Amino acid sequence: MIFGTGMASAAGPLAAGYGDRALVVTDPNIVGSPGFESVRTSLHEAGVDVGVFSEAVVDVPESTIAQAVEYAAPYRPDVVVAVGGGSTIDLAKVTALLARHPGPLSSYYPVESVPGPVLPLIAVPTTAGTGSEVTPVSVITDATTRMKVGIASRHLIPRHALCDPLLTVGAPRTVTAHSGMDALAHAVESFMAIRRPPTASTVLARPQVGKNPLSDTLALTAAGDICANLARAVEDGDDLDARSAMLYGSLLAGIAFGNAGVTAAHALQFAVGAATHTSHGLGTGLLLPYVMEFNRPARSAEMAALAGVMGCTDPVAAVHALGLRVGLPASLAEIGVEAGQVRRLAEDSVGIRRLVDNNPVPLDVDALEQILTAAWHGEPHRLSTARV
Ligand SMILES: NC(=O)c1ccc[n+]([C@@H]2O[C@H](COP(=O)([O-])OP(=O)(O)OC[C@H]3O[C@@H](n4cnc5c(N)ncnc54)[C@H](O)[C@@H]3O)[C@@H](O)[C@H]2O)c1
Ligand SMILES: [Fe+2]
Known part of the structure; x- marks a missing residue:
């Protein structure tokens, strides 16, 4: 956990520790913000190639998960960076999960059933907040029941939580x-x-x-x-x-x-x-x-x-x-x-x-x-x- 104003710019050096391709997950409200820009700039400065999926949707519908997974597959990221509220971080968690383990996602609904590590995740929260940047949980909306489901596994805990209060100012x-x-x-x-x-x-x-x-x-x-x-x-x-x-x-x-x-x-x-x-x-x-x-x-x-x-x-x-x-x-x-x-x-x-x-x-x-x-x-x- 890294905490303090300006700390979002630690994203680049941290991501570079995992490889040179970062999938950045965010939403349409955040993608144009100065806070998002500070993350993107730090990734560029650290020499990390960036693929941005900016279509996160509140409450994480399964259709959005499918889009994010489809975007991630050909890009083959080494690390995932989530910039947003709980919905965006939770989307990034299941995207990191499905990049390493086969679907369907429902096979991971039983507690602690993720079989091993997922793609490394750096979580940068823009709300205060769900705490998803440090939790072993991803809450998604099941397409069949339309109810929320929490997927809970130690493997979903992000590797890094970058908590920069400046990113919450626009909320x-x-x-x-x-x-x-x-x-x-x-x-x-x-x-x-x-x-x-x-x-x-x-x-x-x-x-x-x-x-x-x-x-x-x-x-x-x-x-x-x-x-x-x-x-x-x-x-x-x-x-x-x-x-x-x-x-x-x-x-x-x-x-x-x-x-x-x-x-x-x-x-x-x-x-x-x-x-x-x-x-x-x-x-x-x-x-x-x-x-x-x-x-x-x-x-x-x-x-x-x-x-x-x-x-x-x-x-x-x-x-x-x-x-x-x-x-x-x-x-x-x-x-x-x-x-x-x-x-x-x-x-x-x-x-x-x-x-x-x-x-x-x-x-x-x-x-x-x-x-x-x-x-x-x-x-x-x-x-x-x-x-x-
Ligand atoms: N994983 C967990 O441990 C955990 C815990 C609690 C809740 N949750 C889940 O998290 C979700 C709720 O997350 P949330 O409350 O952070 O909100 P959110 O991520 O759903 O975002 C709500 C809205 O606020 C906007 N927004 C967020 N930050 C902003 C900013 N800095 N500036 C401008 N707009 C901003 C978003 O674009 C969105 O429109 C729910 O799906 C909930 O079930 C997860
Ligand atoms: Fe909650």
């Missing part, structure tokens, strides 16, 4: 707010995740093993940094200190959840996002306070620690208020979910075992429906009232 207000709330969800959910007995088999069977001392330390720092800086970054996108703190927080949150895993808010977002066509961070950010409230009885020590770093008495209320302040919708009803749809969304989420099984409190369809119902009304306290 629009909504993107800043949504991706920032997603980073907060990564920090909080990994901090409140299940704790598994540390045996060799639990650790080797999956890249995300549940909460542990390392992920806790990083998650807590991340939660504090993000809560202190997200509203500033949203309200003044040119505030480089706030942008920097957000990128650092999302990086730490990425390492935290890359090791610990996330829980119910992410599982539920997969179904909510598919049904409402809203962004990943809108969904995880909106659902986060409800999942925190649901898990509160099992995680009282963690709640107290979060209150400490957030400088508040009740982290659920603080996260809920922060979401509203940065412009998240107030409820699932507001993004078009019908009351009669809630049960179905719970049923669609319960099968996402990688995330559901990581929740500290066991989840069934009824439990997920209870969380969604409170979020549909926009009232986290409904869950605590239900408990009493």
Whole structure:
């Protein structure tokens, strides 16, 4: 991990260490930006030949993956450089995977089923963010089910994360707010995740093993940094200190959840996002306070620690208020979910075992429906009232 303003220009020398042909993956909004130019220039100066695939699409449709793989095949890159948000980095991850291993991509849906190393990847994030620059996960949209699927393998962890806050300065207000709330969800959910007995088999069977001392330390720092800086970054996108703190927080949150895993808010977002066509961070950010409230009885020590770093008495209320302040919708009803749809969304989420099984409190369809119902009304306290 390399972090700091101007560090995007380390891309060239790093890429040259793998060979002389780089596939650069980006999207149409980023390709003309000064940040992208700094990466391209550094690759040229390092003598690396560059092939640019600039058609990344949000939420990584399978058709885009096919285009990127088709572009990469005749170019035969030695290294892949991703410049963009989580969608672009995740596209680059599966492109690097399919450049080294046969398809179909669905054969890698089971956790830790990538058979060996993929093409080396240098990830340069432009949002703060998904943390994808350091995680073992690529989230794509399955063409058949139209649902998000996370492909999880240690081999998908990028070789290098180049985190340059200057590249996040152009991110629009909504993107800043949504991706920032997603980073907060990564920090909080990994901090409140299940704790598994540390045996060799639990650790080797999956890249995300549940909460542990390392992920806790990083998650807590991340939660504090993000809560202190997200509203500033949203309200003044040119505030480089706030942008920097957000990128650092999302990086730490990425390492935290890359090791610990996330829980119910992410599982539920997969179904909510598919049904409402809203962004990943809108969904995880909106659902986060409800999942925190649901898990509160099992995680009282963690709640107290979060209150400490957030400088508040009740982290659920603080996260809920922060979401509203940065412009998240107030409820699932507001993004078009019908009351009669809630049960179905719970049923669609319960099968996402990688995330559901990581929740500290066991989840069934009824439990997920209870969380969604409170979020549909926009009232986290409904869950605590239900408990009493
Ligand atoms: N791999 C992981 O570990 C992981 C973790 C969380 C989320 N995700 C996935 O990441 C995706 C969301 O990523 P995201 O929130 O970073 O957004 P994104 O990559 O989907 O980008 C959203 C929009 O913002 C624009 N954008 C991004 N950075 C910009 C900048 N600096 N200037 C101008 N425009 C910019 C993009 O062009 C795009 O239109 C989802 O598909 C989600 O499922 C992956
Ligand atoms: Fe996320």
